[in-house]
């Protein structure tokens with residue numbers, strides 16, 4: 001008989017969302033435009049005709065959504081602030097919008113009244129459009145970090161008395177690569193994608209990466225210096241990145257390729273941010289002069305910017321096969337091919353409702369342990385979830401029977417418990433992605449990651465089976481000190 005391994009007392013858990021994916025009300029309360037407003041309204045469409053104008057209308061329905069959170073038993077809730085609601089034009093000399101502040105105050109106070117701990121992401125991909133127009137947004141390393149620092153300052157000042165958990169950026173890899181290499185996300189720049197008229201895939205993502213790293217560092221250093229002493233909060237960043245196994249486990253070159261792929265995904269940001277070190281040597285070797293340098297004063301700032309935790313967004317794993325030469329259009333993945341089957345034809349996991357995601361909980365455990373050993377910070381899983389096979393074509397009645405998602409959560413929480421109990425990995429919390437079906441960026445509204453079904457005609461919310469599962473699992477598993 002097998003008994004479930006337990007999770008430690010104090011393990012925090014809940015659900016996650018992001019502003020543009022759920023809020024809607026894009027023209028209300030003095031909100032300024034973001035790069036996603038513009039991107040979603042391009043013709044021809046690059047988001048399957050979808051936009052965030054209404055989304056889940058969370059802006060008006062947040063009480064109802066927080067009722068769901070309470071019903072689901074969540075202890076914590078991770079959401080993001082739309083920068084352009086707080087500072088509509090974005091810049092450090094631009095006015096603060098009190099109506100935007102009031103909206104997030106309402107969210108925070110409503111959560112606290114329910115006993116739910118707020119976790120705020122400052123940046124989940126929605127740069128104020130004005131900053132992009134003014135100086136190129138993240139392409140301008142000097143300007144963007146000063147504007148981000150001031151935005152962070154306003155958030156700490158106005159919300160930090162009640163909010164103790166901060167995430168600077170969500171997935172800087174996606175921001176850089178999807179925004180500036182493939183062009184699949186806003187602002188949609190690329191020199192290899194036919195739909196894009198501007199961009200340079202070879203150079204821009206690396207510049208943007210540096211802007212994000214330094215913006216993060218400024219925001220953290222500011223928190224450490226001015227706010228931590230009185231607010232006593234925690235701050236970190238959420239990085240994405242799959243785990244990679246070698247395609248041929250007997251081939252040393254594939255083993256190196258797997259490790260290199262993870263360095264290109266994670267080390268790119270984690271080396272400077274968690275270790276105050278330069279980018280991984282394999283990146284320097286392959287990318288040469290295209291990779292910006294850190295000056296002595298950059299390193300000084302990185303050292304001041306000590307974080308409390310590693311936020312991990314984990315969805316899937318892959319196999320990595322070495323190449324002789326990087327492919328021109330995808331040299332940002334590190335001179336490898338990525339595959340979902342290994343050389344013996346074994347799949348990395350069971351297929352989900354999106355092509356890029358297969359359920360790989362055993363590799364999740366390896367991933368947690370590798371990241372913990374390398375970067376040495378407690379891990380909070382800030383996103384984990386999936387769409388069920390065929391869910392995009394289901395009506396509500398069918399979609400609520402989300403057995404695949406139920407198993408996915410069970411298996412992934414199992415992996416977390418094993419990483420803690422058997423590998424000595426420190427994992428302190430878990431957020432399922434996502435509370436609601438929502439705007440899945442360039443995939444539009446068909447791909448559903450929610451534990452709550454949203455009918456986009458009526459905006460009616462219906463809990464799926466998986467919604468109550470976490471409460472059940474976590475209640476069973478968390479050790480209680482007596």
Ligand code: GBH
Pocket residue numbers: 018021170171174184240313315356383433440449
């Ligand atoms: C997260 O990104 C985001 O933080 C969240 O907003 C999002 O809703 C969630 O995932 C679910 O996708 O189709 O081959 O081009 C996770 C990173 C970015 C991984 C998009 C998959 C698509 C690969 N994901 N990527 S492909």
